[in-house]
Amino acid sequence: MTAVQLYARDVGTGTPLVLLHAFPLSSAMWLAQREALANRFRVVTPDLRGFGGSVLGPDDPSVDAMADDVARMFRTLGVQRAVVGGLSLGGHVATALCRRHPDLVLGLVLCATPGAADAADASAARLRQADRLERDADVSVLVDEVLPDLVGPTTMRQRALVYGRVRGLVQSTPPRAAAWAQRAMAGRPEAFDTLRGVKVPGLVMVGAEDVLASEADARAVAEAMPNAELMIVPRAGHLVPVEQPDLFNQAVSEFAAALSRTAR
Template sequence: MTVQLYARDIGAGTPLVLLHAFPLSSSMWLAQREGLAGRFRVITPDLRGFGGSRLGDGEPSVDAMADDVARLFARTGLSRAVVGGLSLGGYVAMALCRRHPDLVHGLLLAGTRAGADTDDVRGTRLRQAERLERDGDVTVLLDEVLPDLVGPTTFQQRALVYGRVRGLVQSTPAAAAAWAQRAMAARGDASGTLRELNVPALVMVGDEDALATEADARAVAEALPNAELTVVPRAGHLCAVEQPDLFNQAAAEFAAALARAR
C-alpha cells in the first residue's frame, strides 16, 4: 500500500522540507514553522504512522520512508528543496539523497549519525519494538527513550519544553514506533552516500546530545564534500526544540545562501 504523508505546508520562497525525530511527529517543528515561514516555504510531513500519516504495510525500512517523502515532492509540485532531518529524520534524509538525489538542493542533518547501528543498539531497538507491539502502548519509550531526548539543561531549566516533548512521545502510536525502530535497526551505513553528495550541507548537533554525539556529527561532516558543522550550546538530541532560535538562525542562513547561489 502506498502511503500518502500528511504535511503542513506554509510560507513562500525557497522550499525547506523538515523531517522529524523519533518518536515524535511534525508537531516538533512548531517553532521552525513560526520562525522560518516568513522567509521560506516550510513543509513538515509526518513520517508514516506518526501524526496524521497512516502506517500502511510493508517491511520496515528507512528507504520506504524516503520514497514516501519523494512522493510528497511530486504531490506538492516540488522539484527540489533544502531537506533537513533530525534523528530519524536525518536517516530518512540520507536515504532520500541516495534514492532520489535530484530532489535535494541542500542537506541539513541534525542529531543524527551516518553509521549503521552497533549490535547493542540494534538489539535494544528490536527489544523495544517487541515490547511496543506486545504492550500496545509507549511506556517503554517514556522509560528508556525520553530521558535521552533532551539535554540536562533543558531537563533542569526548561520544564515547559521537556513537558511538551514528553507529551509528543506519549501521543506516539505504538505500532508506528515499533515499525520505525525496526526500520532504523535494519538501515545500512550512509557514509558512502554522503561522500558522493554534490550539494552543500549543514550538520548540527547539541553539545549535550547523548544519542548522536558531537563526534558522530563531526564524522558526518567529514564524510560530506561540502559541509559546515554547527554545535548548538545547552541543547541535547532535540536541538531544534531545545534551542529553536539558534537552530532557526543557522537553518535560515544556510537556506538563504543556497538561494543566493542559484
C-alpha cells in the same frame, strides 16, 4: 511498495524547506520552525509514515520506504527541489532521500544523525523495544527508556515547559508506528558512502549535551560530505530545534538563504 500519502503542514512561500521529524515524535515538533521560518521559506513538515496524521501502510520496515514517501510528497505538493533537513530518524530518511532521489535535494541539513549503522547492542535494544511496543500496545517503554535521553540536562533544569511538551509528544506516539520505525532504524545501512556522494552543500548540527549522537559522530558525517559545515549547539541535547530553536532557526535560515541565491 505501497504508496503512502504523507500528511504534511505546508506554510509560507519561497524556497522550499522540508523538515523531517525525530523519533518518536511527529511534525508537531517543528512548531517553532514553522512560526519563525515561514516568512522567508516555504516550510513543509510531514508526518513520517504511521506518525501524526500519516498512515503506516503494510510495507516491511525500512528507511528507504520512508524516503520514497517523502519523494512522493514532493510530487504531490509540486515541489521540484528543496533544502531538506532531518533530525535523528528524519536525518536517516533525508540521507536515504539523497541516495534514492538526489535530484530533489538542494541542500542537506543533518542534525543529531550518526552516519554509522547501529552497533549490535543498539540494534538489539531497538528490536526489544519494538517487541514491547507491539505486545503492550502502549508507549510506556519509550517514556521509560527513550524520553530521558531526548533532551539535555540544561533543558531538564531550566526548560520545564519544553520537557513537558516533548513528553506529551512521546506519549501520543502510535505504538505500531514506533515499533515499525525502530525496526527500520535497526536495519538501516551505514551512510558514509551516500554522504561522500552528496553533491549539494551540507549543514551538520549536534547538541553539545546529546548522549544519543556525539560530537564525534557529527564530525565524521561533516567530514564525509564534500561540502559541509559543522555546528555544535550549546545547552542542547538530542532535540536541538526544540531545545534551542533560535540558534537552529538562524543557522538553517542563513544556510537555506545562501542556497536560494545560488539556485536562482
